[in-house]
Amino acid sequence: MVATRFYAWIEKHQRTIHLFMAPMLIFFLVGVYALVYMTGGIKYVYSHSMYIPILLSGFVFGIRGGVLIGLLGGIALGHFMPIDVITGEPQKMLNWLYRTGFFTLIGFIVGAASDSIRSYISHLKWLSRHDVFSNLPNQYALIDQLEKYRWGEENISDAHILILISIENEMELLSTFGTGVIDAAILQLVKYLEEPASHNTFLFRTGEAQIGVLNRNVSSQGNEDFIDELSTVLRKPIWFEKIPIHIDARVGYVSITEPESPELYLQKARYALTEARIKARDHVAYSPALHIASRETLVILGELQNAFTEKQLSLHYQPKVVISTGAVHGVEALMRWNHPERGNIPPGLFIPRAEESTLINQITDLALDQAMAQMVLWRQHGINIPTAVNISTRNLLQPGFTNQLFRLLEHYGLSGEQLELEVTESALMLDIQNTIDVLTNITDAKIIVSIDDFGTGYSSLQYLHDLPVSFIKIDQSFVRRLPSDKSAISIVESTVNLAHNMGMKTIAEGIENRETYDFLENIGCDIAQGFMISRPLPAEEYTKWYTQNNGCFR
Numbered sequence: 166m167v168a169t170r171f172y173a174w175i176e177k178h179q180r181t182i183h184l185f186m187a188p189m190l191i192f193f194l195v196g197v198y199a200l201v202y203m204t205g206g207i208k209y210v211y212s213h214s215m216y217i218p219i220l221l222s223g224f225v226f227g228i229r230g231g232v233l234i235g236l237l238g239g240i241a242l243g244h245f246m247p248i249d250v251i252t253g254e255p256q257k258m259l260n261w262l263y264r265t266g267f268f269t270l271i272g273f274i275v276g277a278a279s280d281s282i283r284s285y286i287s288h289l290k291w292l293s294r295h296d297v298f299s300n301l302p303n304q305y306a307l308i309d310q311l312e313k314y315r316w317g318e319e320n321i322s323d324a325h326i327l328i329l330i331s332i333e334n335e336m337e338l339l340s341t342f343g344t345g346v347i348d349a350a351i352l353q354l355v356k357y358l359e360e361p362a363s364h365n366t367f368l369f370r371t372g373e374a375q376i377g378v379l380n381r382n383v384s385s386q387g388n389e390d391f392i393d394e395l396s397t398v399l400r401k402p403i404w405f406e407k408i409p410i411h412i413d414a415r416v417g418y419v420s421i422t423e424p425e426s427p428e429l430y431l432q433k434a435r436y437a438l439t440e441a442r443i444k445a446r447d448h449v450a451y452s453p454a455l456h457i458a459s460r461e462t463l464v465i466l467g468e469l470q471n472a473f474t475e476k477q478l479s480l481h482y483q484p485k486v487v488i489s490t491g492a493v494h495g496v497e498a499l500m501r502w503n504h505p506e507r508g509n510i511p512p513g514l515f516i517p518r519a520e521e522s523t524l525i526n527q528i529t530d531l532a533l534d535q536a537m538a539q540m541v542l543w544r545q546h547g548i549n550i551p552t553a554v555n556i557s558t559r560n561l562l563q564p565g566f567t568n569q570l571f572r573l574l575e576h577y578g579l580s581g582e583q584l585e586l587e588v589t590e591s592a593l594m595l596d597i598q599n600t601i602d603v604l605t606n607i608t609d610a611k612i613i614v615s616i617d618d619f620g621t622g623y624s625s626l627q628y629l630h631d632l633p634v635s636f637i638k639i640d641q642s643f644v645r646r647l648p649s650d651k652s653a654i655s656i657v658e659s660t661v662n663l664a665h666n667m668g669m670k671t672i673a674e675g676i677e678n679r680e681t682y683d684f685l686e687n688i689g690c691d692i693a694q695g696f697m698i699s700r701p702l703p704a705e706e707y708t709k710w711y712t713q714n715n716g717c718f719r
Contacts, residue, residue: 186225190234193218198241206250212242212264219268223275227283231272239265296370297643297652298348299355304431307369307377311427325381325421326388329434330354330399332374333442334413344645346405347374350412353403361394371431373642392418396447415441416448468504469515469524473531477503480535481701482552484711484718485672485694488686491719493711495551495585497694498536499701500528520557529560533570537577537584539704548711551613553585561588561603571610581611587638589617601631608633615672619660630667636692637664641675644695648684661690 197214204211215238223231243261248254294306311327332338332354338346354376355368369377380391395416402409417438419430433451441449472478482496502510519525536552543549560566574581586607588600604614615636639660646653657673664671673685676695685693698718699710 182225186221190218190222190230193221194234194237194241197238198246201242201246202250206247206254207242207256207261208248215242215268216271219272220275223272224279226276227280228273228276231274231276231279232269233272235269235272236265239268292656297656298646298650299351299370301351301355301368301370301376303369304371304377307371307379308427308431310367310379311421311430314421315424315426324385324388325379326418327421327430327434328378328380328392328395328416328418329371329431329438330358330376330378330395331372331415331417331438331442332412333415334411335374338410338412342405342410346410348646349405350374350403350410351376354399354412354414357398357401358395361391361398366391377434388420392416392448399447415446417441417451418448419451465515465518466522466524469502469519469528472502472504473527475505477505478528478531479503479703480532480539481703482539482707483694483701484699484707485553485692486698486718488673488682488690488693491717493550493714493716493718494692495553496707497553497555497587497701498532498539499555500532501701520559523559525557525559526563529554529556530569533573537573537579540579540583541577542704543708546708546712548708548716549583550716551583551585553587553613553615555587555589555617558588558600561600567603567606570607570612574610582613585613585615585636587615587617597628601628601633605633608635629663634669636670636672638672638674638694639690641695644673644675644681644685645677647681657685657690658688661688665689 194215197212197218200214201207201209201211219231219235219238222234226233239261243265244256244258246256246261248256294302294309296303314325332347332350335347338350351370351374358366358368358376358378365381367379367381369379371377380388399412399414399416403412404410415438417434417436417440419433419437421430437449437451441447479501480498481501482498484496485494486492487494500512500516502512502515504510516525516528519528532554536554540552574584588604608614613635614633615638616632616634617638618640619637637660639657643653643656647657648654661671670691672692672694673681673690674694676682676685676693676697678697681695682693682697699707702710
């Protein structure tokens with residue numbers, strides 16, 4: 166990680182470093198030549214000083230720099246440099262040619278290593294700002310672009326608009342055609358969008374089934390025409406496995422009128438997108454009146470508060486198994502909400518909203534309490550495995566969270582090794598230094614910590630060596646594309662190698678078939694989790710599943 170930051174600094178100041186180093190290297194060459202000559206000739210060890218400029222040039226300028234300085238160094242200490250200055254004895258041609266070749270080889274090797282590191286870091290940066298499948302810039306890249314408006318790097322104009330395009334029938338497509346259909350739809354939508362787009366139109370993939378569009382430097386009328394064209398374009402069918410498929414796409418957009426945070430502009434565009442969804446309209450522009458739509462959020466949060474007192478919330482458990490043996494390694498506790506009127510509410514509809522409020526603390530407290538109580542019951546049945554509970558960074562930053570955690574362990578008579586806490590990669594970055602301190606305190610009590618959804622962002626890479634993490638969970642968006650997608654293979658293999666090199670283990674979530682399972686086993690992934698093994702089950706059903714399988718999956 167130190168090397169990553171160092172190379173990032175070099176890349177940022179590359180031009181200045183090159184301007185400084187070029188004459189410096191010439192100075193070194195001349196200086197080494199003078200040193201060798203003044204100390205009596207090539208027969209003394211001072212000629213090895215030539216490695217200094219060769220190594221520096223390879224490190225700073227790469228292969229070309231290393232080879233060039235290697236050649237120049239060899240020539241400088243070649244034919245015109247005597248073996249002994251006093252006697253004037255010349256060198257044999259073979260000797261100085263060999264030295265020149267060796268200098269050049271060293272320069273090439275150092276330069277190649279430096280270029281490889283730069284290339285790898287550049288690739289990581291590209292991954293952090295792009296969607297691997299479509300090659301489109303991702304939401305992080307869009308946020309970076311919107312930051313320019315915030316700090317005055319881009320002129321703010323009513324004619325600049327942020328557009329979000331969402332595939333609304335995503336679940337229907339997934340359940341009918343499988344996961345590949347969404348990626349195929351995104352690629353074809355991008356191709357369709359290139360027709361009305363201009364050189365001032367920029368496309369981003371802001372979600373699994375969502376495209377962001379930033380339209381700049383056009384007239385207000387031009388934006389209206391562009392939106393109308395979008396409505397027409399989005400009605401075109403997409404083709405998947407030679408079958409025409411209807412895409413139910415909605416559009417929400419907002420004008421960029423003042424220097425606000427990128428997240429706020431994205432939120433406004435989402436307000437508009439939500440309104441388009443609710444009203445079944447092709448496109449909706451944001452207006453302050455759309456904040457009324459937030460009433461639904463408040464209603465759900467209000468009902469969530471009642472869910473605590475009425476005991477509508479419970480945990481389901483999904484097993485995690487050791488890939489090489491099939492033995493159950495542990496379980497992940499997942500919150501479920503059984504609403505008396507709405508039925509089972511997916512966690513995706515209330516957990517993200519709860520994370521925006523203090524209710525997430527209550528949810529986490531409930532999850533920890535229920536999970537530990539269940540661990541005690543399982544222990545009585547001979548089931549003694551770690552249980553993972555998802556926590557939010559809001560929990561980590563809550564004063565007294567660790568003390569409450571330790572009190573619960575003591576209350577239930579459990580040791581830290583029996584509990585695992587999962588924190589999402591993106592959440593870690595909200596307050597990284599404080600997060601590291603809290604997690605260190607937690608792991609000192611032998612509680613296991615894992616990074617969830619790893620690979621969906623790049624930010625945590627530079628801090629990974631500081632995080633007291635035992636497991637890295639590879640995000641299911643990559644796992645589900647295995648083993649046919651080359652990009653997914655590259656990312657997953659790199660993650661497994663990175664984790665193992667840092668003394669960590671990897672968990673692959675979202676495994677749905679044996680082919681994926683076998684592939685992960687072959688590349689050395691440690692733990693597997695997914696529907697192929699078992700869906701999340703209520704505690705009683707999980708106990709039955711574990712007993713019937715004798716704690717092993719094969």
